[in-house]
Amino acid sequence: MSKLFSSLSIRGVTFSNRIVLSPLCMYSAKDGLPNDWHFSHLSTFARARIGCIFAEATAVSSEGMITPFCLGLWNEQQKNAFKPIVSFIKKMGSIPAFQLAHAGRKAGTKEPWRGGLPLDLEDEKKGYGPWNTIAPSAIPVADGWKIPKEMNENDIDSLINSYVKSAKLALEAGFEVLEIHAAHGYLLHSFLSPIANKRNDQYGGSLEGRAKLLEKITKEIRNNIPDRIPLFCRISAIDGIENGWELEDSLKLSSILSNSGVDVIDCSSGGISGRPRFAVKDNGEMLKNNIERGLGFQVPYANEIREKVRIKTMAVGVIVDPVQAENIIIENKADLIAMGRELMYNPFWSLHAAQELGADPKYLMWPDQYRWGVNRRAKIEKFSNVK
Numbered sequence: 001m002s003k004l005f006s007s008l009s010i011r012g013v014t015f016s017n018r019i020v021l022s023p024l025c026m027y028s029a030k031d032g033l034p035n036d037w038h039f040s041h042l043s044t045f046a047r048a049r050i051g052c053i054f055a056e057a058t059a060v061s062s063e064g065m066i067t068p069f070c071l072g073l074w075n076e077q078q079k080n081a082f083k084p085i086v087s088f089i090k091k092m093g094s095i096p097a098f099q100l101a102h103a104g105r106k107a108g109t110k111e112p113w114r115g116g117l118p119l120d121l122e123d124e125k126k127g128y129g130p131w132n133t134i135a136p137s138a139i140p141v142a143d144g145w146k147i148p149k150e151m152n153e154n155d156i157d158s159l160i161n162s163y164v165k166s167a168k169l170a171l172e173a174g175f176e177v178l179e180i181h182a183a184h185g186y187l188l189h190s191f192l193s194p195i196a197n198k199r200n201d202q203y204g205g206s207l208e209g210r211a212k213l214l215e216k217i218t219k220e221i222r223n224n225i226p227d228r229i230p231l232f233c234r235i236s237a238i239d240g241i242e243n244g245w246e247l248e249d250s251l252k253l254s255s256i257l258s259n260s261g262v263d264v265i266d267c268s269s270g271g272i273s274g275r276p277r278f279a280v281k282d283n284g285e286m287l288k289n290n291i292e293r294g295l296g297f298q299v300p301y302a303n304e305i306r307e308k309v310r311i312k313t314m315a316v317g318v319i320v321d322p323v324q325a326e327n328i329i330i331e332n333k334a335d336l337i338a339m340g341r342e343l344m345y346n347p348f349w350s351l352h353a354a355q356e357l358g359a360d361p362k363y364l365m366w367p368d369q370y371r372w373g374v375n376r377r378a379k380i381e382k383f384s385n386v387k
């Protein structure tokens with residue numbers, strides 16, 4: 001019996017299988033509004049009966065968008081635009097999930113297929129940015145990036161309110177899982193990491209200080225949402241940079257988050273210093289980023305946090321094969337498997353994996369509209385010997 005295709009209940013929500021569509025920015029929105037592209041993209045994975053479907057990183061305020069084309073959720077119009085997508089995901093038996101994000105000092109960039117670097121005069125002429133960015137300290141991501149404004153206590157209070165407001169709107173739109181994005185060098189990660197946070201007030205200094213903003217946001221969200229809603233937090237388990245955030249820090253943070261109302265730690269890594277995969281030591285020597293991006297390279301973080309902190313984890317990163325995914329769950333290395341690029345490449349991966357692993361149809365089935373045709377196709381293959 002496949003464990004990848006077994007259900008999992010967290011608080012009041014039951015996932016029909018352990019496969020999760022990882023949040024995937026599409027950089028295809030206007031004014032933060034989801035449109036037919038987002039419907040088409042996310043509904044594909046609902047037809048594939050993925051257990052839980054994350055919408056892409058969605059900014060809690062306009063200055064928190066990575067690009068001018070990111071999704072946002074701070075008003076009613078945006079909320080209403082999410083509703084048909086959420087409703088379709090539920091109709092197909094999947095759980096719609098929402099990632100609350102603020103890009104911080106990495107906001108205001110071009111789409112990755114135009115280089116992903118900060119917006120420039122060319123973009124401004126077209127009416128897109130650039131805009132002022134915010135961060136724990138006035139330290140840019142790298143050369144050529146904007147110097148962000150160091151946030152004061154008022155900025156921090158208003159940020160916390162934006163997170164809570166956006167979380168409530170997401171639930172009103174029908175989402176059933178919330179995730180706080182505290183990874184990949186964006187605002188909340190930049191508070192956590194000693195690379196980007198040089199503050200000496202209550203939000204800086206020790207790990208507890210650097211984690212305070214995330215802790216406050218988590219508690220405020222948890223206090224303002226129903227008990228039945230699972231709350232995830234995506235972290236960069238390591239910075240992969242000398243003097244940066246380490247796995248030991250993630251263990252301590254996971255414990256703080258667990259006590260603040262987080263149910264699942266979603267274990268990613270990296271991103272604090274922007275695009276380059278190589279960091280430079282003080283003496284100018286190139287330091288290879290120690291994050292080797294091989295098969296399942298982040299699974300050990302999910303495993304260790306799960307074991308030592310006794311909290312549920314989601315593994316992500318180059319999980320591509322059904323048996324690989326199955327083994328992660330069987331060996332109790334993680335509770336959920338998030339997948340991104342492989343699902344974009346092969347959107348019905350889950351349906352093929354279910355077949356390969358001999359999954360109980362109770363946990364995953366081709367939709368009726370496809371099943372009769374797909375079964376017939378199998379018969380034709382059998383008769384004609386075509387594989």
Ligand SMILES: Cc1cc2nc3c(=O)[nH]c(=O)nc-3n(C[C@H](O)[C@H](O)[C@H](O)COP(=O)(O)O)c2cc1C
Binds near residue numbers: 022056339
């Ligand atoms: C096109 C694309 C967009 C992404 N957007 C997001 C995002 O919105 N939020 C996020 O936390 N990670 C984002 N990521 C990272 C993925 O969610 C995932 O963690 C990463 O791709 C590793 O998983 P994979 O090897 O299965 O693709 C993105 C990755 C890609 C390729």
